[in-house]
Amino acid sequence: MSPKKPFHPIRPNSAGRPQSSFGQFEASELFCSRCQRAVPVRKRLLLILPEGEKYEYLCAFCSNSLGTKMEFEEREVQILI
Ligand SMILES: [Zn+2]
Numbered sequence: 001m002s003p004k005k006p007f008h009p010i011r012p013n014s015a016g017r018p019q020s021s022f023g024q025f026e027a028s029e030l031f032c033s034r035c036q037r038a039v040p041v042r043k044r045l046l047l048i049l050p051e052g053e054k055y056e057y058l059c060a061f062c063s064n065s066l067g068t069k070m071e072f073e074e075r076e077v078q079i080l081i
Pocket residue numbers: 032033034035036039059060061062063064
């Protein structure tokens with residue numbers, strides 16, 4: 001059971017620019033089993049962990065989950081006392 005989030009369909013931009021307001025776009029494409037083609041992916045932040053961030057890759061057309069990836073990031077950990 002995953003929480004349903006409101007989904008806003010992507011409108012094709014005639015200028016070919018990704019809409020930054022919709023989230024981050026990765027340059028790479030992945031194969032979507034639902035669309036039966038290589039599709040641009042949408043990157044969604046799943047979890048923020050102390051050692052990095054976990055992202056989920058979604059099909060830009062049908063929001064099918066194409067996989068997840070951990071990104072390890074060096075950053076300062078702020079401890080609030
Ligand atoms: Zn798809």
